[in-house]
Amino acid sequence: MHAYILRRLLYAIPILIGVNLLTFTLFFVVNTPDDMARLQLGAKHVTPEAIERWKTEHGYDRPLLLNRDAAGMAQLTDTIFFRHSAAMFAFEFGKGDDGRDIGTEIRTRMGPSLAIALPVFVIGLLVNISFALLMVFFRASYLDVGGVVLCVVLMSISGLFYIIAGQYFIAKLWNLLPISGFADGIAAWKFIVLPVLVGVVSGIGSGARWYRTIFLEEIGKDYVRTARAKGLPEARVLFHHVLKNGMIPILTGAVVVLPLLFMGSLITESFFGIPGLGSYTIDAIQAQDFAVVRAMVFLGAFLYIVGLILTDISYSWVDPRVRLQ
Amino acid sequence: MTYLPVVLWTDALVFVLLAAGAVLAWAIRRQEHLRAPWRSVAQRPMAMGAALVLGVFVVIGLLDSLHYRERLPDSAPGNPQYSVEVLSVFDALLGALRTQKEKTYSAPLAMQLYAKEFIERDGERVRDYPRLQYGGAHLAHPDERLPDIARRVLRGVVEGLAAGLIAFGLVAAWDARRRRVALAAWLAGWRHGTLGWPARTVVVVLALLAVLGATLVQLAAGYHVLGTDKVGQDVLYISLKSIRTGLVIGTLTTLVTLPLAIGLGIAAGYFRGWVDDVIQYVYTVLNSIPGVLLIAAAVLIVQVYIESNPELFDTAAARADIRLLALCLIMGVTSWTGLARLLRGETLKLRTLDYVEAARAFGVSHARILGRHIFPNVFHLVLIAIVLDFSGLVLAEAVLSYVGVGVDPSMYSWGNMINGARLELAREPIVWWQLVAAFVFMFTLVLAANLFADGVRDAFDPRQQGRR
Numbered sequence: 001m002h003a004y005i006l007r008r009l010l011y012a013i014p015i016l017i018g019v020n021l022l023t024f025t026l027f028f029v030v031n032t033p034d035d036m037a038r039l040q041l042g043a044k045h046v047t048p049e050a051i052e053r054w055k056t057e058h059g060y061d062r063p064l065l066l067n068r069d070a071a072g073m074a075q076l077t078d079t080i081f082f083r084h085s086a087a088m089f090a091f092e093f094g095k096g097d098d099g100r101d102i103g104t105e106i107r108t109r110m111g112p113s114l115a116i117a118l119p120v121f122v123i124g125l126l127v128n129i130s131f132a133l134l135m136v137f138f139r140a141s142y143l144d145v146g147g148v149v150l151c152v153v154l155m156s157i158s159g160l161f162y163i164i165a166g167q168y169f170i171a172k173l174w175n176l177l178p179i180s181g182f183a184d185g186i187a188a189w190k191f192i193v194l195p196v197l198v199g200v201v202s203g204i205g206s207g208a209r210w211y212r213t214i215f216l217e218e219i220g221k222d223y224v225r226t227a228r229a230k231g232l233p234e235a236r237v238l239f240h241h242v243l244k245n246g247m248i249p250i251l252t253g254a255v256v257v258l259p260l261l262f263m264g265s266l267i268t269e270s271f272f273g274i275p276g277l278g279s280y281t282i283d284a285i286q287a288q289d290f291a292v293v294r295a296m297v298f299l300g301a302f303l304y305i306v307g308l309i310l311t312d313i314s315y316s317w318v319d320p321r322v323r324l325q
Numbered sequence: 326m327t328y329l330p331v332v333l334w335t336d337a338l339v340f341v342l343l344a345a346g347a348v349l350a351w352a353i354r355r356q357e358h359l360r361a362p363w364r365s366v367a368q369r370p371m372a373m374g375a376a377l378v379l380g381v382f383v384v385i386g387l388l389d390s391l392h393y394r395e396r397l398p399d400s401a402p403g404n405p406q407y408s409v410e411v412l413s414v415f416d417a418l419l420g421a422l423r424t425q426k427e428k429t430y431s432a433p434l435a436m437q438l439y440a441k442e443f444i445e446r447d448g449e450r451v452r453d454y455p456r457l458q459y460g461g462a463h464l465a466h467p468d469e470r471l472p473d474i475a476r477r478v479l480r481g482v483v484e485g486l487a488a489g490l491i492a493f494g495l496v497a498a499w500d501a502r503r504r505r506v507a508l509a510a511w512l513a514g515w516r517h518g519t520l521g522w523p524a525r526t527v528v529v530v531l532a533l534l535a536v537l538g539a540t541l542v543q544l545a546a547g548y549h550v551l552g553t554d555k556v557g558q559d560v561l562y563i564s565l566k567s568i569r570t571g572l573v574i575g576t577l578t579t580l581v582t583l584p585l586a587i588g589l590g591i592a593a594g595y596f597r598g599w600v601d602d603v604i605q606y607v608y609t610v611l612n613s614i615p616g617v618l619l620i621a622a623a624v625l626i627v628q629v630y631i632e633s634n635p636e637l638f639d640t641a642a643a644r645a646d647i648r649l650l651a652l653c654l655i656m657g658v659t660s661w662t663g664l665a666r667l668l669r670g671e672t673l674k675l676r677t678l679d680y681v682e683a684a685r686a687f688g689v690s691h692a693r694i695l696g697r698h699i700f701p702n703v704f705h706l707v708l709i710a711i712v713l714d715f716s717g718l719v720l721a722e723a724v725l726s727y728v729g730v731g732v733d734p735s736m737y738s739w740g741n742m743i744n745g746a747r748l749e750l751a752r753e754p755i756v757w758w759q760l761v762a763a764f765v766f767m768f769t770l771v772l773a774a775n776l777f778a779d780g781v782r783d784a785f786d787p788r789q790q791g792r793r
Contacts, residue, residue, distance in 0.1 A: 018607075022611075026622050026626065031625070031629055035629045038629075039629055039632075152772065153772060155716075155775060158764060160743055164743075266728065267727065281617075281618065282728055293621065293622060300613075301614050
């Protein structure tokens with residue numbers, strides 16, 4: 001088991017290096033610091049001196065890969081690649097265009113993101129599984145067909161619609177909850193309810209339909225026939241045997257997104273004014289703050305890889321055959 | 326008036342795609358085992374109804390892809406000058422809908438502007454809602470509005486029903502002739518649903534579409550059916566123009582995805598070894614970067630490129646078009662990984678099957694094994710992925726436009742409509758029609774695509790057979 005985990009951990013390193021090289025290419029080679037400076041300064045203020053000044057301020061005035069003016073190891077370390085890309089492995093992200101330290105921002109914004117994303121994940125999972133089980137229980141009846149059609153309809157509605165409709169009806173028209181905003185500590189609950197509700201509802205369509213197919217696949221297996229043959233009532237077969245076995249693919253499939261919950265949701269956070277990582281990212285994209293976007297790409301990739309490793313571990317934990325390969 | 330045809334990049338690709346689809350359909354028609362699943366799709370009422378709705382969208386999209394520039398009336402005959410505005414055949418069909426602009430917002434079917442203004446009335450300056458320039462301009466008094474609307478709706482319904490009836494008659498005559506049965510027998514079969522294809526659904530959907538179309542035409546002749554937007558542009562016109570953008574994103578992105586996914590996915594599964602390792606490494610790296618961020622980074626780069634090379638694009642439409650194409654390319658590059666993984670897994674299974682091993686033992690070349698034995702057997706997965714991805718891509722466009730990395734802000738798209746209307750919700754009374762129009766159009770397209778995709782998946786996926 002330990003050897004297996006170690007192997008998976010080692011496998012993650014080249015992938016992170018690949019992500020790092022890819023972002024370096026995108027942000028510094030294809031799109032040179034000169035281009036960034038021009039975009040930031042705006043068409044009116046572009047002079048060679050202004051570009052140089054901007055680059056010096058942001059620390060982009062070094063050579064990309066090899067600094068021939070420096071001596072010794074500094075030839076490699078006093079470069080854009082080392083300072084802005086390789087430094088990410090130590091989680092040193094530098095400063096954003098507004099002068100704030102990106103690392104500190106990330107740490108303070110993780111909490112609010114998680115406060116929305118975690119309830120959406122847990123409640124969503126419960127709701128989707130219950131809905132899917134209900135459809136499976138009444139399978140091949142009009143209730144099941146109606147449920148599937150409802151799922152397809154829910155899936156076909158744009159996620160933006162759920163947010164806008166939720167904000168308009170619940171918050172503005174009926175005044176039940178605040179439209180947007182956030183508070184510290186326990187007072188945050190009333191700002192969290194609406195985004196969580198919207199997040200859960202918008203996920204029902206695809207989630208419940210997917211779980212339904214998983215349960216239906218499970219129901220065709222031999223152990224279900226055995227359970228029925230020994231006289232168990234259908235409800236017990238479904239909620240005891242099928243549910244337990246169906247949870248294996250559902251939970252192992254859900255593990256991969258667990259670490260990514262830290263990143264929050266871009267759209268939800270920005271609509272509801274949650275000061276999390278999602279709205280941070282969206283603001284950075286809109287302000288074309290490349291340093292922040294770069295940091296978020298690295299962080300997202302890192303969390304995704306953590307998710308992959310957790311998935312592998314959970315698979316090998318559930319099914320020991322995987323470990324032996 | 327003479328015209329200068331304009332072929333934008335996406336136009337060319339859309340028609341290439343259409344030609345490819347036609348060739349594929351021709352090839353499928355000649356092979357019974359390929360026709361069978363399609364026949365089973367055609368037997369599903371839901372899928373056929375959805376296909377008809379999709380067909381309407383596709384026709385509009387195709388008409389909107391034939392672009393031209395009008396010649397300026399005062400240009401010299403020897404040296405023709407053309408307008409910088411790029412129009413399409415669809416614009417020409419809509420005619421007045423494009424040109425009849427009001428001053429600013431107006432509600433659906435309204436005859437007055439949304440905002441109060443100072444207007445002259447009986448020699449006095451009063452503050453009131455001014456009459457619209459075009460919407461309801463034929464009416465003398467506001468009281469005539471509702472009866473007029475009712476009259477137009479009624480006429481539209483009657484015309485639509487008549488058109489539906491004619492279509493029904495033609496379908497009946499054609500199908501009865503094809504089957505060599507009497508018309509009366511056909512009608513009885515239609516009523517009982519024993520024709521072997523969902524004729525009832527098809528006729529009902531056709532009639533509904535005809536009624537809807539005729540009513541819209543009747544109403545649009547006198548009113549702004551869905552109101553006007555901030556600059557007074559007709560919202561119905563914008564919504565219809567956005568169809569092309571949605572379709573282009575949904576289809577061209579898949580076109581980019583396919584070669585990557587098929588080539589790399591099958592190669593990884595078939596050759597194993599280092600090829601597999603390299604390809605898996607590439608797609609894990611691409612997959613691990615959050616999709617929106619990768620798209621955002623790439624779109625920002627494209628924006629810099631367009632801004633620093635303005636001489637490459639002679640019209641605003643060409644510039645917006647390149648950005649649309651770039652968006653499709655980028656979304657394609659980020660989204661091929663899922664299908665590739667699926668194809669890799671399936672190929673891994675297929676390569677151990679007896680007939681593939683036999684082919685290898687006979688010394689058949691790799692290219693031939695891949696082409697004749699592997700690809701045809703994973704093709705259903707490709708097809709299912711195409712139709713399933715389409716709706717997700719249409720929905721993604723709206724989100725990306727909100728983030729600011731979607732299509733060009735000057736382009737008509739549902740994402741841009743939502744983005745523009747979102748901030749107006751705080752107004753009192755609220756400006757809801759733009760949002761609702763964008764959501765309804767998007768919902769109709771995506772729902773039709775999803776229902777059709779379900780039909781295709783059920784027909785092609787062997788695991789789904791006998792289970793619903």
